[in-house]
Amino acid sequence: MMRRKEGRAGFLFALPWLFGLLAFMFYPLLMSLYYSFCDYSALRAPVWIGTDNYSELFHDEVFWTCVKNTLLYACVSLPLGMVMAIGLAMLLNLNVKGMSIYRTIFFIPSLVPMVSLAMLWLWILNGDYGVLNTALASIGIKGPNWLGDVAWSKPALILMSVWGVGNAMLIYLASLQDVPASLLEAAELDGANSWQKTRNVTLPMISPVIQFNMVMGIIGSLQVFAIPFVMFPGGTPARSTYFYAMYLYDNAFNYSRMGYASAMGWILFLVILLLTLVALKLSNKHVHYGGV
Amino acid sequence: MSKLSDLFIPGLISLSLFALAGTELRSHPTEDASKTHIAVWVGWSGFEYDAFQGVVNDYNKSQNKVFVDLLSITGNSTKTLISTSAGIPPEISLLSAAEIPQFADAGAIEVLDDECKLHGWTEDKYVPGYWDVLQYHGHTMALPATPSTVALHYNTDILKRAGYDKPPETIEEMDEMVNKITKVEDGKVKLAGFLPAEPGWWRWSWGPFFGGQLWDGKSRITMNTPENLRAMKWVESFSKRFGPAQISSYKSGFGVFASPENAFLADKVAMEVQGVWMHNFIQKYNPKLQWRAAPFPYPKDRPDLKGHTIIEQDIFVLLKNCKHRQAAIDFLAYLQKQGPMEKLCLGQKKSSPLRVKSPEFWAKHDNPSIHLFDDMAYSKSCFSTPKLGIWPEYDAEIANALDEVSLLRKTPEEAIRAIDERMQPKLDQYLNRLEKRRRAGK
Numbered sequence: 001m002m003r004r005k006e007g008r009a010g011f012l013f014a015l016p017w018l019f020g021l022l023a024f025m026f027y028p029l030l031m032s033l034y035y036s037f038c039d040y041s042a043l044r045a046p047v048w049i050g051t052d053n054y055s056e057l058f059h060d061e062v063f064w065t066c067v068k069n070t071l072l073y074a075c076v077s078l079p080l081g082m083v084m085a086i087g088l089a090m091l092l093n094l095n096v097k098g099m100s101i102y103r104t105i106f107f108i109p110s111l112v113p114m115v116s117l118a119m120l121w122l123w124i125l126n127g128d129y130g131v132l133n134t135a136l137a138s139i140g141i142k143g144p145n146w147l148g149d150v151a152w153s154k155p156a157l158i159l160m161s162v163w164g165v166g167n168a169m170l171i172y173l174a175s176l177q178d179v180p181a182s183l184l185e186a187a188e189l190d191g192a193n194s195w196q197k198t199r200n201v202t203l204p205m206i207s208p209v210i211q212f213n214m215v216m217g218i219i220g221s222l223q224v225f226a227i228p229f230v231m232f233p234g235g236t237p238a239r240s241t242y243f244y245a246m247y248l249y250d251n252a253f254n255y256s257r258m259g260y261a262s263a264m265g266w267i268l269f270l271v272i273l274l275l276t277l278v279a280l281k282l283s284n285k286h287v288h289y290g291g292v
Numbered sequence: 293m294s295k296l297s298d299l300f301i302p303g304l305i306s307l308s309l310f311a312l313a314g315t316e317l318r319s320h321p322t323e324d325a326s327k328t329h330i331a332v333w334v335g336w337s338g339f340e341y342d343a344f345q346g347v348v349n350d351y352n353k354s355q356n357k358v359f360v361d362l363l364s365i366t367g368n369s370t371k372t373l374i375s376t377s378a379g380i381p382p383e384i385s386l387l388s389a390a391e392i393p394q395f396a397d398a399g400a401i402e403v404l405d406d407e408c409k410l411h412g413w414t415e416d417k418y419v420p421g422y423w424d425v426l427q428y429h430g431h432t433m434a435l436p437a438t439p440s441t442v443a444l445h446y447n448t449d450i451l452k453r454a455g456y457d458k459p460p461e462t463i464e465e466m467d468e469m470v471n472k473i474t475k476v477e478d479g480k481v482k483l484a485g486f487l488p489a490e491p492g493w494w495r496w497s498w499g500p501f502f503g504g505q506l507w508d509g510k511s512r513i514t515m516n517t518p519e520n521l522r523a524m525k526w527v528e529s530f531s532k533r534f535g536p537a538q539i540s541s542y543k544s545g546f547g548v549f550a551s552p553e554n555a556f557l558a559d560k561v562a563m564e565v566q567g568v569w570m571h572n573f574i575q576k577y578n579p580k581l582q583w584r585a586a587p588f589p590y591p592k593d594r595p596d597l598k599g600h601t602i603i604e605q606d607i608f609v610l611l612k613n614c615k616h617r618q619a620a621i622d623f624l625a626y627l628q629k630q631g632p633m634e635k636l637c638l639g640q641k642k643s644s645p646l647r648v649k650s651p652e653f654w655a656k657h658d659n660p661s662i663h664l665f666d667d668m669a670y671s672k673s674c675f676s677t678p679k680l681g682i683w684p685e686y687d688a689e690i691a692n693a694l695d696e697v698s699l700l701r702k703t704p705e706e707a708i709r710a711i712d713e714r715m716q717p718k719l720d721q722y723l724n725r726l727e728k729r730r731r732a733g734k
Binding site: 234238255256 | 373374376377394399400480542543545682684691692695701714725729
C-alpha cells in the first residue's frame with residue numbers, strides 16, 4: 001500500500017518532466033521523421049513526397065562535400081582530443097606542489113563560450129597579425145594563412161578543438177584518481193616501468209571512461225557547428241569548412257527547406273547511432289570494469 | 293499522513309508548472325490593457341533602433357486605441373519564420389526586400405493591394421527603385437521602411453597620391469587605377485585599390501554591374517551569359533594580378549565592419565562599394581577620413597549602364613494570421629506619412645523612400661552624398677536581388693563560385709557552369725512544387 005502511494009507521488013513529481021519529454025522531445029522527433037518525407041518549409045503545410053528528400057541528398061554535391069569535411073574533421077580531432085585529454089589528465093594527476101592551480105588553468109578554457117572562443121581564435125590564427133604566426137615567425141617559420149587557405153582551414157579548426165578538452169580531461173582525471181594504488185604498487189614490485197604501468201594497469205583501469213569519452217566525442221565531432229559557423233560563414237574558403245550541421249541549418253532556416261533538413265537530421269542520427277554501436281562493439285573487449 | 297496530503301505537494305508543483313507553461317508569452321505589464329497591442333519585430337539595434345523607437349513613441353502618444361510593442365531581435369527573419377509557423381506571428385516584422393519571395397511563396401505575408409488603393413500607397417508616391425522591390429507577381433507584398441542605394445566610396449587622399457582627382461567612370465579606368473594604387477612589397481599586399489570580396493555583401497552583383505541577369509524572370513537560371521562570364525573573369529583578374537594567397541592574407545588582416553579596423557576606414561582599401569549608412573561609420577570611427585561617393589563604374593562598351601546601383605531596402609511586412617490586422621494597418625499607414633517616415637530615415641541617416649521630401653530633410657541630412665544616393669534610385673539601370681524563392685541558396689552558390697574563382701581553383705567558365713547545373717534543377721523543382729501546391733490549394 002505504502003509503495004503504491006510512493007509510486008503515485010513519484011509519478012506526480014515526474015509528471016512535468018514527462019510532459020516536457022513527450023512534448024518537446026518525442027513529438028518533435030516523430031514530426032521531424034514525418035517531415036523528412038515531405039516538402040515542408042515550416043510556413044506551409046507539409047506535402048508528402050515520399051523518399052524524394054533522401055534521394056535528392058544522395059545526388060547533392062554540397063551534401064557530400066559536407067560529409068567529407070565532417071568525417072575528416074572527426075577522424076583527426078577525436079583521437080587528437082582524446083590523446084591530449086588523457087595526456088593532460090596524467091600530467092595533472094602527478095603529485096606536484098600547486099597542482100590545483102594547474103588543474104584550474106587547464107580547465108578554464110573549456111568554460112569560454114563558443115562564440116567568444118571563435119572571436120578569440122580569429123585573432124590568434126590571423127594570417128598577417130595573429131599571435132600564432134608571430135610566434136612561428138620568431139623561430140623562423142613562416143606561418144600559413146590559417147583562415148583563408150583551403151589547405152589550412154580544417155587543420156586550424158582541429159587545432160582549436162583541442163582547446164576544449166578540459167571537460168574530457170576532468171573526467172579522465174577523476175577516473176585516474178580511482179585507479180587502485182595497490183595495482184600500481186604490485187606492477188612496480190614486478191619490475192614494470194612507467195610505460196608498462198600505464199599501458200597494462202592505468203589504461204585498462206580507465207578504459208570504461210575512455211570508451212564513454214570516445215562515444216561522446218563521436219557524437220560531438222559529427223555535430224560540429226558553432227565555431228565554424230561563426231568563424232567561416234558559408235564554409236569559406238571554397239566550402240572547405242562547410243560541415244554537415246551547417247548545411248543542415250542553412251537548409252532549415254536560410255533556404256526554408258525544413259523537410260530536406262529533417263532528412264539530413266535523420267541520416268546524421270542513423271550514422272551516429274551506427275558509428276557508436278560499431279565503436280562500442282570494437283572497444284568492448286578492451287574495456288575492463290573493475291567491479292565485474 | 294492522509295492519502296490526500298501525500299499527493300498534495302507533488303500535485304501542486306505539477307499543476308503550477310503546467311499553468312506556467314500555458315501562460316501567454318507576450319505580456320504587457322506596463323500598458324493600459326484597454327488598448328490593442330500590436331507586436332512589431334525589427335532587427336535594428338543601437339541608434340537605428342532608437343530612431344524607430346522615437347517614431348513608435350510618437351505614434352503611441354498620438355492616439356489611444358493602439359499600443360505598439362516594439363522588439364529588437366537578433367536574427368529577426370528566422371524568428372519571424374518560427375513564430376509564424378507556430379501560429380503566433382507578430383503583427384509586423386521588418387525583413388529585407390530580398391526575403392519577400394520566400395515569405396510570399398509560403399503564403400506567410402499579407403498581400404497589401406487593397407490597403408494600397410485605400411491609403412494611396414501607389415507608385416507615384418514612392419521612388420521607383422524602392423517601389424519596384426515591394427512588388428511580387430504583380431502584388432504589393434510589403435511597405436518601405438528605410439532604403440538605400442550603393443555607391444563606390446573612394447578615399448580621396450589615396451587617389452590624389454596616385455595622381456587622380458576624380459573617381460573612375462568606367463571599369464577599365466578603375467582597373468588602371470587599381471593597378472597604380474595597389475602596392476605589393478616582398479610578396480605581400482600593402483595597399484589595395486579595390487577588392488571584389490570586400491566587404492563581400494553583394495558578391496552576386498558583379499554580373500548585373502556588367503549588364504548580366506541572374507534569371508529570366510520566369511523559369512530559367514541565366515548565369516551562363518557573356519556578361520556574367522565577363523564579370524567572373526574580372527573578379528579572377530584581381531587574383532591573377534596580385535596573387536590569390538596574397539589577397540587572402542591581406543584580407544585576413546581586416547577588422548570587423550563596425551570598427552576602426554574596417555578596411556576602408558583604416559586606409560587599407562582605396563575604393564569600396566557601400567551604402568548610404570557608411571557615412572555613419574566613417575563619422576564614428578574615422579571622422580578625418582577624406583572620402584567621396586560616386587556611382588559604381590560601368591563597362592566602357594556599355595554606357596547604357598551608367599549610374600547603375602543596387603537597391604537595398606528594409607521593408608515592413610504584415611504577417612498572415614496575426615491577431616490585430618487592422619491595428620497593424622493603421623500603424624503602417626502612420627509610418628508611410630511624410631513626417632514619421634522622414635523622422636525614421638533621418639534618425640537612421642538613410643534616404644527616404646518617398647518621392648516628396650521636405651526641405652528640412654535635405655537640410656538636416658549630414659551625409660554629403662545623400663543626393664547622389666537618392667538620385668541613383670531613379671536610375672533605369674538600378675537592380676536588386678532576383679525575386680526568386682530559392683534566392684538564398686542561389687546567392688550562396690554564387691558566393692562559393694566567386695570564392696573558387698578568386699582562389700584560382702576553378703576557371704570562370706567552370707564556375708558559371710557549375711552554378712547553372714546546380715541551380716536550374718533546384719529552380720525547376722521549386723516551381724513544380726509551388727505549382728502543385730497552388731493546384732491543390734495548399
